[in-house]
Amino acid sequence: MIRRRHVFAIVRHALLLAWTLVVLFPIGWMVMTSFKDAGDWVSWPARWVPFVDFEPTLMNYRQIFHFGDTGALRREQTEQAYNIWKATFDSVVIVTVASVVSLLLGSTLAYAISRFRTGGPNYPYTVLTIRMLPPIVVAIPLLIYYASLPEAFTWLLGRRVEFFDTYYGLTLLYIVTTLPYVIWMMLAFIDEVPRELEHAARLMGASRLATIRKVVFPLVASGMAVTLLFVFILNWSEFLLALTLSQPKVLTLPVLLNKFQSAVEGRLYGPQAAIGTVVTIPVVVLGFLIQKHLVKGFSFGMIRR
Amino acid sequence: MAESRGPAPAGPPSRSRLGRWLERERVFRILPLIPVQALVLALLFVPMVLTVYISLLRWRITRGFWTEAPWGGVSNFLDALTDEGFFDAVGRTFLFAGGAVVLELALGFGLALLTYQSFRGRRFYFTVFLIPMMIIPVVVGYDFSMLLIDTGPLNAVLSALTGLDVRVRWLSEYRAAQVAVILADVWQWTSLTFLIFVSGLAALPRDPIKAARVMGATRWQVFRHVELPLLKPVIVIAVVIRTMEALKIFDMPMLLTQGGPGNATETISIYLWRNAWIFNKISYAAASSLILLVVFTVLIYLSIWLLRRERRQLEAETAR
Numbered sequence: 001m002i003r004r005r006h007v008f009a010i011v012r013h014a015l016l017l018a019w020t021l022v023v024l025f026p027i028g029w030m031v032m033t034s035f036k037d038a039g040d041w042v043s044w045p046a047r048w049v050p051f052v053d054f055e056p057t058l059m060n061y062r063q064i065f066h067f068g069d070t071g072a073l074r075r076e077q078t079e080q081a082y083n084i085w086k087a088t089f090d091s092v093v094i095v096t097v098a099s100v101v102s103l104l105l106g107s108t109l110a111y112a113i114s115r116f117r118t119g120g121p122n123y124p125y126t127v128l129t130i131r132m133l134p135p136i137v138v139a140i141p142l143l144i145y146y147a148s149l150p151e152a153f154t155w156l157l158g159r160r161v162e163f164f165d166t167y168y169g170l171t172l173l174y175i176v177t178t179l180p181y182v183i184w185m186m187l188a189f190i191d192e193v194p195r196e197l198e199h200a201a202r203l204m205g206a207s208r209l210a211t212i213r214k215v216v217f218p219l220v221a222s223g224m225a226v227t228l229l230f231v232f233i234l235n236w237s238e239f240l241l242a243l244t245l246s247q248p249k250v251l252t253l254p255v256l257l258n259k260f261q262s263a264v265e266g267r268l269y270g271p272q273a274a275i276g277t278v279v280t281i282p283v284v285v286l287g288f289l290i291q292k293h294l295v296k297g298f299s300f301g302m303i304r305r
Numbered sequence: 306m307a308e309s310r311g312p313a314p315a316g317p318p319s320r321s322r323l324g325r326w327l328e329r330e331r332v333f334r335i336l337p338l339i340p341v342q343a344l345v346l347a348l349l350f351v352p353m354v355l356t357v358y359i360s361l362l363r364w365r366i367t368r369g370f371w372t373e374a375p376w377g378g379v380s381n382f383l384d385a386l387t388d389e390g391f392f393d394a395v396g397r398t399f400l401f402a403g404g405a406v407v408l409e410l411a412l413g414f415g416l417a418l419l420t421y422q423s424f425r426g427r428r429f430y431f432t433v434f435l436i437p438m439m440i441i442p443v444v445v446g447y448d449f450s451m452l453l454i455d456t457g458p459l460n461a462v463l464s465a466l467t468g469l470d471v472r473v474r475w476l477s478e479y480r481a482a483q484v485a486v487i488l489a490d491v492w493q494w495t496s497l498t499f500l501i502f503v504s505g506l507a508a509l510p511r512d513p514i515k516a517a518r519v520m521g522a523t524r525w526q527v528f529r530h531v532e533l534p535l536l537k538p539v540i541v542i543a544v545v546i547r548t549m550e551a552l553k554i555f556d557m558p559m560l561l562t563q564g565g566p567g568n569a570t571e572t573i574s575i576y577l578w579r580n581a582w583i584f585n586k587i588s589y590a591a592a593s594s595l596i597l598l599v600v601f602t603v604l605i606y607l608s609i610w611l612l613r614r615e616r617r618q619l620e621a622e623t624a625r
Contacts, residue, residue, distance in 0.1 A: 009424070012419050012424070013426065015415075015419060016416070016420065016426075016430045019412075019430075019434065020430060020433050020434075022492070023433055023434060023436060023437055023492075023496075024433065025452075025458075025462075026445075026448045026449065026452055026492065027436065027440070027448075029448070029451070029452055029458055030444075030448045030451070033451065042454060042456060042457070043456070046456075046457070046461045105337070105340050105341055105344075106341075108336075108337035109337040109338060109341050111337070112333060112334055112335075112336075112337045112338065115333075116330065116333060116334040118334050118335070118337065118338050119338060125609045125612075125613060128605075128609060128612075129602075129609070130345070132549045132601070132604075132605045132608060132609075133598070133601055133605070134552060134553040134555075134573070134574060134597070134601065135553060135555070136553075136555065136573070136574040136577045136578060136597075137577075137594050137597050137598050137601060138349065138352070139577075139578075139581075140356065140577060140581050140587070140590045140591055140594045141352035141353050141355065141356035141591065141594065142348070143587070144352065144355055144356055144359050144371070144587065144591065145348075145351065145352035145355055145356075147366075147370075147371075148355065148371070151370065151372075172344070172348060173348060175344060176344050176345060176348050176349065179341060179344075179345075207324065207327070207328060208327060208328055208333060209324075209327055233439065236441065237441040237442055237443070239441075239442065239443050239555070239556045239559075240555050240556070240574065240578075244578070244582070253441075254441060254443040254444075257443050257444065257447055257560075258443060258559065258560060269451055272447060272451075273448075273451070276444040276447055276448060279441060279444060280439075280440050280441060280444050283439050283440070283441060284436060284439045284440065286439075287435070287438075288432075288435075288439075291435065294435070294438075294500060295500050295501055295504045298438075298497055298500075298501070298546065299501060299542055299543075299546060300546075300612075302542055302612065302615075302616050302619065303501060303504050303505065303508075303539060303542060303619070304623075
C-alpha cells in the first residue's frame with residue numbers, strides 16, 4: 001500500500017510540475033526577452049541562460065520609459081511609438097474612474113435587489129446579457145452612435161460634444177460593461193449580511209441611510225474592495241472597445257501594445273516584452289490580493305466558497 | 306428568508322424633507338435603478354436602434370455622414386447571409402471556442418483533481434496555476450506571437466524534446482495558426498477552469514461521500530456516483546461561462562496573426578472588425594452585427610436558463 005501511495009505522489013508531482021513548466025515558460029521567456037539586447041531577441045539556437053548566453057541589459061526599459069541614453073539609432077522610433085507614460089496615464093484614469101463609478105452604482109443596485117427585489121426576480125439575469133454579448137456586436141453600433149452624437153448635440157444644444165476618442169466616451173462604456181460583475185458579486189456579498197441586523201437597527205430608531213452606513217456598509221466593505229479590484233483588472237485588460245472607440249488621442253496600454261504588433265518595420269520584441277512585463281505586474285499583484293474571491297467574480301458570484 | 310421579508314419596522318420621523326423622502330421604501334427600491342437603466346438605455350439600447358436604421362442604408366464611413374447615405378433596404382442583410390466569409394467566420398469561431406473549451410475543461414478538471422486535497426507543495430502549484438488568467442489577454446497574445454516565431458523558443462523546445470529539427474511555421478501556416486490561437490487560449494484560461502473546479506471540489510458536502518465510503522464503495526464508485534453528480538452544477542457553470550467568453554475571442558488572434566494567414570484565424574469578431582475598420586463597410590458590418598445579435602440572444606437565453614437551473618441546484622446542495 002505504501003508503495004502505491006509513493007508512486008501516486010511521484011506521478012502527481014510529475015504531472016503538476018509539467019504544467020508548472022507550461023505555465024511559467026511563456027512568462028519566463030517574456031521577462032527574459034525584456035532584458036535582452038536587439039541581437040538576442042530572435043536567434044537560432046535560442047539564448048536561454050542569462051550572463052552565459054546573453055548579457056542582460058536594461059536598454060528596453062530605458063527605451064520605453066525614455067530614461068537615460070536610449071541609443072541614437074532607435075531614438076526616432078522611440079519618440080513616435082512608445083509613449084508608455086501617456087498610455088499608462090490614460091489607462092489609470094479611465095480604468096479607475098470607471099471602476100469606482102461602476103462599483104457605486106452597482107452596489108447600491110445590488111442592495112436594492114437583495115432587500116427589495118428591485119426590477120423583479122429576472123432582473124439580475126437580464127443584466128448578465130450585457131456581459132455575454134460579444135463586444136464586437138456592441139462596438140459597431142457604438143461607433144455609429146459616437147459618430148452621430150456630436151451632430152445630435154449640435155442640433156440640440158448648438159454645441160458640439162465629442163464622444164469618439166475621449167476619456168469619458170470610453171469611461172462610460174467601461175462602467176456599463178462591468179456593471180453585471182459588480183451587481184452579481186455584490187449580491188453575493190450583501191446576501192450574506194443577515195437582515196436581522198438591519199431590522200434591529202431600524203427598531204432602535206436608525207434611519208434607512210444610517211442603517212446602511214453603520215450596519216451594512218462595514219460588513220460589505222471588504223467585499224466592495226474585492227469587487228473594485230476585480231473590475232479594475234477587467235477594465236485594465238479590455239482591448240476591443242479601446243481599440244475601436246479611442247485612439248489615437250486617448251490610448252490605453254493594451255492598444256499601445258497592439259501598435260507594435262502591426263508595426264511593419266521590423267518587430268521590436270525587446271521593448272514590447274518590457275511593456276508586457278510592466279503592464280502585467282500590477283494586475284498579477286492585484287489578482288493575488290483577491291485570489292480567494294476570483295472564483296466568485298468570474299462565476300458571477302454563483303460559485304461562492 | 307420569507308419571515309424576515311415582512312414589513313420593515315418604521316424608523317424615526319425625520320425632520321428634514323430629504324430625510325423623510327429617503328425614508329420611503331419606494332425611493333430605496335427605485336432610486337438605484339435609475340442611473341443604471343439610464344446608462345444601459347443611452348449606451349446600449351439607443352445605439353442598437355440606430356444600428357437597425359444604419360443597416361438599411363449603404364453607408365461607408367469614407368463617404369460623408371450617414372444622413373447623406375443612400376437607402377439600401379435589406380440588401381446588407383442579404384449580402385451577409387450569402388457571404389461565405391461571414392459563415393466561415395462564424396463556424397471558425399465556434400470551432401475555436403469548442404476546441405479551446407473542451408481542452409480547458411479537461412486539463413482544468415485533471416489538475417483540480419490532483420490539487421484539491423492537501424499535500425506538500427499544494428500551495429506552490431495552486432499559486433502558479435492561477436497566474437495565466439491574471440495576465441492581460443493582449444500580453445498573452447503578444448507573448449505567444451514571440452514564442453511561436455519560426456526560429457522561436459517553442460520550436461527549439463520541441464526540437465530538443467523530439468530530437469528532430471522541428472520548424473513548425475506556427476504563424477504563417479493555415480492549420481498551425483489555428484492551433485496556435487487555441488493553444489494561447491488554453492494556456493490562459495485553463496487557470497480559470499482549474500480554479501472553478503478546485504472550488505467546486507473543495508465545497509462538496511462531506512456527508513454523502515463518507516456515507517458511500519462506509520457502505521463499501523470504492524474510490525472510483527464514490528467519484529462516479531456521488532462526487533460527479535454533486536459537481537454537475539459547477540461543471541455546467543464552467544462550461545457556460547467559458548463558452549460564452551471563448552466565443553468573444555478577439556485579442557489573441559488579433560495579436561498573433563491579425564486574423565491571418567489568409568483568413569485562417571479570422572473569428573467573427575475579427576471579421577466584423579475588418580469590415581468596419583479596414584474596409585469601412587459600416588452598414589454591412591451593422592447588418593452582420595444585428596444578425597449576430599439574434600444568434601447570440603438565443604445562445605444567451607439558453608446559457609442563462611442553464612445558469613439559473615444549476616445555481617438553484619448549487620444552493621440546494623450548500624443548504625443541505
